[in-house]
Amino acid sequence: MSLKISEEEFKKILESGKRVDGRAFTELRPINIRLGIVERAEGSCLFEMGHTKVLCVVRGPTECVPAYIADPERAVLDVAYRMCTFSTEERKSPTPSRREVELSKVIREALEPSILLEEFPRMMIKVYCLVLQADAGTRTASINAASLALAQAGIPLRDLVTSVAVGYCYGNIVVDVCSIEDELCADIPIAMLPAYRKITLLQSDHRLPIDRLSEILSTAIKAIDQIYELQKKALKEYYLSSTKTGD
Numbered sequence: 001m002s003l004k005i006s007e008e009e010f011k012k013i014l015e016s017g018k019r020v021d022g023r024a025f026t027e028l029r030p031i032n033i034r035l036g037i038v039e040r041a042e043g044s045c046l047f048e049m050g051h052t053k054v055l056c057v058v059r060g061p062t063e064c065v066p067a068y069i070a071d072p073e074r075a076v077l078d079v080a081y082r083m084c085t086f087s088t089e090e091r092k093s094p095t096p097s098r099r100e101v102e103l104s105k106v107i108r109e110a111l112e113p114s115i116l117l118e119e120f121p122r123m124m125i126k127v128y129c130l131v132l133q134a135d136a137g138t139r140t141a142s143i144n145a146a147s148l149a150l151a152q153a154g155i156p157l158r159d160l161v162t163s164v165a166v167g168y169c170y171g172n173i174v175v176d177v178c179s180i181e182d183e184l185c186a187d188i189p190i191a192m193l194p195a196y197r198k199i200t201l202l203q204s205d206h207r208l209p210i211d212r213l214s215e216i217l218s219t220a221i222k223a224i225d226q227i228y229e230l231q232k233k234a235l236k237e238y239y240l241s242s243t244k245t246g247d
C-alpha cells in the first residue's frame with residue numbers, strides 16, 4: 001500500500017501539478033460511510049478515506065465508571081483511539097502507545113464542543129475509535145466517524161464535527177494527505193463545527209510560512225465543507241432506510 005519513493009521523485013511529481021496517488025492538490029480521497037453496523041452499540045460508523053479505515057463505536061450515556069470521575073455538571077466523554085495490530089504494514093504492537101493515548105485526548109477535545117454534555121450530569125459517553133487500516137489521517141477519520149456515531153446514538157449535538165488533514169509540501173498545499181505525503185510534508189489536521197464555522201482542532205508539528213496560513217486554512221475549510229455534506233447525506237440515508245425497515 002505505501003509505495004516507497006525518493007524525495008526527488010516526490011518533488012518532481014508535485015512540480016508536474018499532480019500528487020503521488022494521481023490526485024489533484026485539492027482532491028479528497030474517495031470517502032465511504034456506513035452507519036449502524038454494530039447492532040449492540042447505540043451508535044457506530046465505519047468511515048473510509050482512501051485506504052484509511054476507522055470503525056467508531058459509541059456506548060451510552062451510561063453510569064460513570066469509575067464513579068469518582070463523574071462530573072455533577074456534565075457527562076464525561078471517554079475516548080479510546082487504538083490501532084489494530086494489522087492496521088499497518090509492520091505489525092503494530094498491541095500495547096497502547098503514547099501516540100494512541102495522545103490521539104485519544106486530541107479526538108476527545110475536538111468532539112467535546114459539539115456535544116450537549118450538560119444534559120447528562122454524572123453520566124459517561126464512551127467513544128471507541130478502532131483503526132482497521134492506516135494510511136494517514138487516522139485521527140481525522142476517527143473524528144468524522146465518531147461524530148456520526150454520536151449522532152446515530154441520538155446524543156444531542158450542536159453540530160457534526162468534520163475533520164481533514166491538509167499538507168504543506170514544498171510550497172504546495174494538498175488536501176487529505178496519504179502516508180507518503182504525511183512522511184515528506186508538514187501535515188496540519190483541522191476539525192470544525194461547520195455550521196458554526198468554529199475550529200475545534202488545529203495541529204502542526206512543523207514550521208509553516210505565516211503568509212500561507214490563511215490559504216492553508218481556507219483550503220482545509222473547503223474540503224471540510226465537502227466532507228460535511230457527505231456526513232449529512234449518510235445520516236439522512238441511514239434514517240430514511242431505518243424508517244422503511246422499522247429499525
Ligand code: ADP
Binds near residue numbers: 134139165
Ligand atoms: P494520523 O494517522 O492522524 O495522520 P500520524 O501523523 O501520527 O497520525 O500518523 C500518520 C500515519 O503514520 C498513520 O496514519 C499511519 O499510516 C502511520 N503510522 C502511525 N503510527 C504507526 C505505527 N505505530 N506503525 C506503523 N505506521 C504508523
